[in-house]
Amino acid sequence: MIMLECRRVYFCGRVQGVGFRQTTADIAARLPVSGHVKNLPDGRVELLVQGEAEVTRRLVQLVSERFAGFITDTSQQVVPAMRLTGRLAVIW
Numbered sequence: 001m002i003m004l005e006c007r008r009v010y011f012c013g014r015v016q017g018v019g020f021r022q023t024t025a026d027i028a029a030r031l032p033v034s035g036h037v038k039n040l041p042d043g044r045v046e047l048l049v050q051g052e053a054e055v056t057r058r059l060v061q062l063v064s065e066r067f068a069g070f071i072t073d074t075s076q077q078v079v080p081a082m083r084l085t086g087r088l089a090v091i092w
Contacts, residue, residue, distance in 0.1 A: 004081045005053040006035075008046065009060055013072035015045045020067060021090045027062050028088035031055050038091035049088065050081060 011020070016039050024037045024047060033051035040046055047063070049056050064071060 003053065004050055005056050006048070006050040006079050006081045007056045007060065007076055008048050008079050009074060009076040010040075011045045011047065011063075011067070011071050011074055012043070013067075014070045015067065016043060018067070018070055020045050020070070023066060024059075024063050025088050025090045027066065028059055031059055033059060033088055034086055036089045036091050048082075 021037045021039065024045075028035075028037075028049065031051065033049050033055055035047070035049040037045060037047045047060070049059055051059075060074075060076065064074060
């Protein structure tokens with residue numbers, strides 16, 4: 001049985017205006033996940049991703065590595081699974 005995990009991640013730093021959301025969606029497109037990535041008014045980017053636990057952690061790791069020079073802080077928490085379908089969406 002596959003156990004889904006839903007992970008909410010907040011990235012801080014210079015993460016808006018650098019292609020962060022689209023690049024995150026492009027990375028996620030290669031993984032079996034769903035969710036969204038969006039800019040927040042306070043300058044952070046929120047990633048809500050759902051999939052197998054190992055895969056959600058891998059996505060966060062890949063994004064963190066890709067934007068290592070831009071991210072100053074990351075906070076994340078596992079939240080209850082949601083009814084997310086489709087691929088990871090960029091919210092404009």
